[in-house]
Amino acid sequence: MESRRGPRRCTVVEAVVGGLITGTFYALLASGFAVILGVTRVFNLAHGDLVILGAYVGERLWHLAGWSPILVMPLAALPPLLLAVASRPLLARVGEPFVLRSVVLTFGASLLIQSTLQTTFTADFRLITPPAWDRGISLFGVRVAAGRLLIAATALIVLGLLHLLFTRTFFGKSLRAVSLDREGAALAGIDPVRVDRFVLGLGGALAGAVGPLFAAIQYVTPSAGIGPTLTAIVLTIFGGVGSIGGLLVGGLLLGLAESVAAWAGGALWRDLTGLGLLLLVLRWRGVGLAGASVSAIGPAGGRAA
Amino acid sequence: MPQRIPCGAWAAFLVSLALGFGPAVAEAATITLGEINPLTGRFAAHGTALHRGVLLAVEEANASPLLRVTLATRDDEGRPDRAVAAAEELITRLRAAALVGGYVDTLVGPISEVAERHKVPYVATASLDERLTQRGYRYFFRISHLQAYVDSMLGVVRDLFRPRRVAILFSATPGASQLARRQRERLEQAAIRVPVFEMFTSGMSDFAPLLARVRDADAEVLIADAFFADHLVMVRQLRALEVNLKGFLGAFGMEFPEVVRDLGPSGEYLFGTTGWEPGIAEPGTEEASRAFVAQYRRRFGGEPPPLAMHGYVAARAILAAAGRAAGRSGEVEPQAIRQGLQELDLLTPLERVQFDSRGEATHYRRLIVQIQGGTRIVVYPPDRATGKARYPMPTWKER
Numbered sequence: 001m002e003s004r005r006g007p008r009r010c011t012v013v014e015a016v017v018g019g020l021i022t023g024t025f026y027a028l029l030a031s032g033f034a035v036i037l038g039v040t041r042v043f044n045l046a047h048g049d050l051v052i053l054g055a056y057v058g059e060r061l062w063h064l065a066g067w068s069p070i071l072v073m074p075l076a077a078l079p080p081l082l083l084a085v086a087s088r089p090l091l092a093r094v095g096e097p098f099v100l101r102s103v104v105l106t107f108g109a110s111l112l113i114q115s116t117l118q119t120t121f122t123a124d125f126r127l128i129t130p131p132a133w134d135r136g137i138s139l140f141g142v143r144v145a146a147g148r149l150l151i152a153a154t155a156l157i158v159l160g161l162l163h164l165l166f167t168r169t170f171f172g173k174s175l176r177a178v179s180l181d182r183e184g185a186a187l188a189g190i191d192p193v194r195v196d197r198f199v200l201g202l203g204g205a206l207a208g209a210v211g212p213l214f215a216a217i218q219y220v221t222p223s224a225g226i227g228p229t230l231t232a233i234v235l236t237i238f239g240g241v242g243s244i245g246g247l248l249v250g251g252l253l254l255g256l257a258e259s260v261a262a263w264a265g266g267a268l269w270r271d272l273t274g275l276g277l278l279l280l281v282l283r284w285r286g287v288g289l290a291g292a293s294v295s296a297i298g299p300a301g302g303r304a305a
Numbered sequence: 306m307p308q309r310i311p312c313g314a315w316a317a318f319l320v321s322l323a324l325g326f327g328p329a330v331a332e333a334a335t336i337t338l339g340e341i342n343p344l345t346g347r348f349a350a351h352g353t354a355l356h357r358g359v360l361l362a363v364e365e366a367n368a369s370p371l372l373r374v375t376l377a378t379r380d381d382e383g384r385p386d387r388a389v390a391a392a393e394e395l396i397t398r399l400r401a402a403a404l405v406g407g408y409v410d411t412l413v414g415p416i417s418e419v420a421e422r423h424k425v426p427y428v429a430t431a432s433l434d435e436r437l438t439q440r441g442y443r444y445f446f447r448i449s450h451l452q453a454y455v456d457s458m459l460g461v462v463r464d465l466f467r468p469r470r471v472a473i474l475f476s477a478t479p480g481a482s483q484l485a486r487r488q489r490e491r492l493e494q495a496a497i498r499v500p501v502f503e504m505f506t507s508g509m510s511d512f513a514p515l516l517a518r519v520r521d522a523d524a525e526v527l528i529a530d531a532f533f534a535d536h537l538v539m540v541r542q543l544r545a546l547e548v549n550l551k552g553f554l555g556a557f558g559m560e561f562p563e564v565v566r567d568l569g570p571s572g573e574y575l576f577g578t579t580g581w582e583p584g585i586a587e588p589g590t591e592e593a594s595r596a597f598v599a600q601y602r603r604r605f606g607g608e609p610p611p612l613a614m615h616g617y618v619a620a621r622a623i624l625a626a627a628g629r630a631a632g633r634s635g636e637v638e639p640q641a642i643r644q645g646l647q648e649l650d651l652l653t654p655l656e657r658v659q660f661d662s663r664g665e666a667t668h669y670r671r672l673i674v675q676i677q678g679g680t681r682i683v684v685y686p687p688d689r690a691t692g693k694a695r696y697p698m699p700t701w702k703e704r
Contacts, residue, residue: 123345123349125350125533125563129541134541136545136547143545143547145541217538219538221350222345222349223345224347227508267474267505
């Protein structure tokens, strides 16, 4: 019989690699929230519920058709995209203080989505479990689940594309312009309403697309959206509003800190470390890791109207 | 030629009706049963299963002519404040004569306080916290308890596994934490080392750092005092990281059908606990168990989850106690139900229901099952075993 001890004794490296993989996923998980907040100033408390909606769509497609969680991402993105775009007329009616009122509106949307999910999919736990994703592979001499590695790679690709969209395309520059000065952008010929609609759709689609990946590593219930929403809020504050680069760096640091803390001190240190790190960054920078100066999208100014 | 009834006889009949001396017709006693369960929120799956069991028990009771049961169900959303509000409403506004339901002790505890204050009996469907039956409450009863988990899990570890080192990972809930502490005490008394003893927040997505500690501590057996969804995530990562244990023993929810369905071959050889599930019932109740399964399938479709039986048994206990008091009055009073519960001796597929003076179920037991060939086999205790335990588990590469 093979030794039960197996390959081992590089547990710090394991914790670091595991943390980086988790952190990359965190960044993708938060990207939809950060993009919407950065441009439209909508503080979307229903973000996690859109992730869960995408997760249910992905789980059903995986279950019925056997499609890989990565292949179902575009289809899982569709319902949240439509929902987010459809919310724009409602958001346009929201008065000042806009951010606070958007919290109330999206909280209501969150409850509505949860209730609809429970009616449609029941309260049963759902999980996407492609057998190949549970296999372990070696990376830098440590064992990593193949599925988690695929998720991290997918997250990096999507975040890279987002970064290119915001920094290298004319449309991306118009998004930044709207976020910095809505009226000025309008005078320059940019249609803020169109930008809002696009950004809400993009944020919704990102949330939905993450869903199948979320369901591949964590079980899903109709009320499971609170976790992704909190992660997105923490990470957006952590990384700085609206910056994809800041989001990624923040995600990596958060994942790393949580993983090493859990390995060294136990699981309860995981959450404490994440929140402690957030407080430290805010104390140190005030505006998150990326800060205003390197924000790709812009920290303030815009609002859906 | 039709026989004529004399006018005097008609008059006597009408007078007797007016005076209430009509033909003897047995009137069913009535009871309003209040149910509180988490039907939405993060415990919705568990609460729904409990609710369905309660519903079946009520429908069964209403099919008999002795008792008319009105079930008033409230959703606590998995929130203690909602559970308290629901209990107050059921008792004060709807005049519920007894309460049933409750999943996890953070919800059961607050409900029991309201019930005690109003002197209304409450039978908890899923509760473990030892402190709840140490308060001297007279109206709190429950059909499960922690000691059953301690006895069965430690029994199988001590008698069958006989390891030198055991790791315990436990969920940050009152019941799971107490269970883990009791297990550690008993293991150490048996000279078995516990090098890893870690609490975690239920719903964690990455157990890798904890599993690395389990592996590095050379633990032979991992006891996971966690809920079934955590088991799924944990076992998948055990496989990916190739953490080779001799045994994996899960406390809660390993009997859920989803464990076999979602884990597939990775679920083979895992050990868990069960009180009841289709095919595993208290001796002498096999027929009743099959009838329950058939009724559940007809009513809701699919296989009944074990918690459905918990709901059914708790409600049946109350209704049986109410039935004992039914002859005494039209509307069954809470006091009579409490008395009935205290004197109850009811054989059900989950357990023989009897309560001690603290409201603790005296005959509740947990069995140890192992997944073998995609089905669960009872392997411990010996008097209930239907198969032999396969221990140690093969390594992941050997599978």
